[in-house]
Amino acid sequence: MSSPETRGRFAPESGSGAEAAVHDRGLAMSRRQVGGVLLAAAALAAMPRLSSSATTENRVLPPARKTGGMPLMDALLRRRSTREFSERPLPEQTLANLLWAAYGVNRPSGDRTAPYWRHIMVVDVYAAMADGVWLYDPKQHALLRHLPDDIRAQTGLQDFVAAAPLDLVYVAHGDRMRDISADERRLYASVDTGFIGQNVYLFCASEGLATVFRGSVDYPKLAVRLRLDASTFVTFAQTVGYPKG
C-alpha cells in the first residue's frame, strides 16, 4: 500500500508562469542611481554565499503584508499536508508574504519569525521555481539569484515536486555551528527548519494554499545540483502551491 508520502503523480510542467525578475540593466544612470547600485552591491557582497556560481542578481520583493490573515486557531484547524498541486504560479505578493512568514525579519533586532538555535542563524531558505533557484535574503526581503535552472524535479522523490510552482529547500551552514558533533548539527538545523516549516504550514492554511514538508529527498544529488559547498547541507524541502482542482 502506498504511504501518503509516495502518492501524487503529476506530469512536469514546462517552465510556465514565472514572475518577471527585476534586473539591473546597462542603462545610463545618474550619480545618485550609481550610488544606490554601489550600496546594493556592497550589501549583496556581504551576503553569505554557498557557491562561487551564485550571481548578484537581485529580485526585489514587494513588502510583505504583515497584518490580517486567518485567526490562529482557525489556521491550526486547517493545517494539513497536501500532495496534489495546481501548476498555477504564486503571485509575487503571495510569495513575498510567504517568505516573510517563513523566516522573515519581524523585529528591529533582525530576529526572525521562527526561533533558532543559540541565536546563530544557520538555515537559509532557497526557492526553486520555474525561473530558477533563488536565495531568500530576509534582511533585504529580496531574492538573490542562485541558479538560472528549473531544478524543481530534483528537489524531491515525489512527482508533484516538479509541477508545483514552488519548492522551498532548507539549507544549513554546518560551519556556523561550532563545538558540536555532526549529529548535533543535523539535529539543531533540523529543529530550526521545522519551525520555519510550521510557519509555512500555518501561512498556507491561512491563505488556502497547499503545502507539504518533505524529507523524501535525494540529499547527495540535490546538494550537487544546488552546488553546495562541503560545509552546507540540505535539511528538508517543502512544496507550496495552490491545491489541485
Ligand SMILES: Cc1cc2nc3c(=O)[nH]c(=O)nc-3n(C[C@H](O)[C@H](O)[C@H](O)COP(=O)(O)O)c2cc1C
Ligand atoms: C520531518 C518530516 C518529514 C516529512 N517528509 C515527508 C515527505 O518526504 N513526503 C511527504 O509527502 N510528506 C512528508 N512529511 C509530511 C508527513 O507525512 C505529514 O505531516 C504526516 O503524514 C501528518 O499529516 P498532516 O501534516 O496532514 O497532519 C514529513 C513530515 C515531517 C515532520
